[in-house]
């Protein structure tokens with residue numbers, strides 16, 4: 001007879017692309033802690049450590065019940081010594097001293113604020129911090145010349161740090177649909193990124209654009225951007241040309257995972273959504289607490305006077321547009337749906353387990369020395385010898 005008091009022992013495959021990771025998470029306290037350490041490592045230029053924490057968090061995300069004791073974790077993959085120490089600390093003491101001290105550290109707080117500016121990466125932020133710049137006011141006062149992206153990022157800092165809602169994503173999708181339809185009939189627009197995985201909010205909105213006839217997508221991006229610009233929808237945009245066919249490692253060579261689609265990183269000017277009636281009165285801060293519950297206390301990380309944003313009839317939203325030829329569409333769709341860890345794990349699986357190279361353009365079989373065709377995401381999973389995982393279960 002089974003012992004009913006026996007602890008549940010979990011078993012999980014080691015690659016995130018072999019697992020179904022929904023948005024439901026029974027171990028959010030643990031995964032939040034590990035994700036914070038991952039973020040801190042990434043912002044400090046320690047990518048290896050960052051990935052290790054991300055992998056550990058991803059394993060905990062798929063466990064069917066809350067972890068009660070470390071003994072349940074024996075045999076689970078990707079849980080290194082460091083991650084296990086953090087987990088044990090939280091299980092035994094309710095919190096991890098390392099996580100708490102990281103959260104409070106001036107270095108981490110400054111890195112978060114500065115890299116929160118669109119166009120500012122970890123390296124730039126670190127350089128500024130070493131010059132004594134820890135917040136937006138000090139950055140402004142420093143007299144540093146910002147590039148166009150950073151200036152736009154600073155100008156729209158408050159808006160961009162607010163999560164984008166599904167309703168806002170849908171409104172932007174309508175605008176993008178209208179833009180492409182006016183420029184070239186028959187174009188297909190697909191919402192990718194976190195929203196395709198079923199997330200309710202995002203840091204931006206991602207779109208993949210293609211045309212059912214190969215070649216018709218060429219030159220599409222500048223036309224779409226011009227239309228959007230003429231209609232006053234763009235606060236900022238930077239388009240990067242597709243150089244896949246021209247580049248040396250184009251057809252005939254294994255694809256690198258650096259993306260070379262025609263893509264546009266932009267900031268949209270979106271007319272504000274009407275708030276539900278119950279939330280509408282005042283539309284702003286009451287005693288320093290906004291309707292979304294966040295305190296408007298940090299003068300130093302705000303880019304305009306309190307309340308100014310609420311008086312505007314529009315808000316800034318980060319939008320990514322990517323154009324792909326139909327022949328590469330399945331790869332692009334898979335590559336731009338995420339999550340970032342899921343993508344990384346797919347490429348690791350392809351390389352280590354199948355001797356294949358996967359990118360957002362193609363899949364190359366190093367043994368057969370040929371590209372493998374795919375017209376759907378299902379085809380790609382099949383080539384890789386993986387069970388198909390739908391977008392809603394790629395939230396690793």
Ligand code: GTP
Pocket residue numbers: 192193194195199201202203204205206257258259335336337338339340343360
């Ligand atoms: P939120 O925007 O916060 O909701 O998360 P997200 O999952 O949508 O993240 P993000 O918008 O940063 O990226 C969406 C997907 O695009 C992820 O799978 C990324 O891996 C992918 N992605 C982002 N930048 C690039 C890139 O330069 N090249 C390629 N191939 N993929 C990218």
Ligand code: MN
Pocket residue numbers: 193194195202203204205206
């Ligand atoms: Mn996104």
Ligand code: MN
Pocket residue numbers: 193204205206320
């Ligand atoms: Mn994006």
